[in-house]
Amino acid sequence: MGFENFVFRYGKDSIDAMNVRNIFEDAGIELVPSLYANGRPGGLITRDALDFILHRMTVKVKTHLHEIETKIYNL
Numbered sequence: 001m002g003f004e005n006f007v008f009r010y011g012k013d014s015i016d017a018m019n020v021r022n023i024f025e026d027a028g029i030e031l032v033p034s035l036y037a038n039g040r041p042g043g044l045i046t047r048d049a050l051d052f053i054l055h056r057m058t059v060k061v062k063t064h065l066h067e068i069e070t071k072i073y074n075l
Helices: 012-018 021-026 047-063 065-073
Strands: 007-010 035-038
Touching (some): 007 012
């Protein structure tokens, strides 16, 4: 599956695409929206599509790592 087989949503749209916002808000969990990539069951993913998805998620985690670590250690 290449890019054309995926539905991509970015930022806050990624949370809404999963229909889970209220679950996390009710639990007091703050989400850091990044990427929603739904390829539906469609087979193997091309390397460029996988690299894009992984890169986008990795960059977002690295950008917010200090916030994530602070929240984890203050639990």
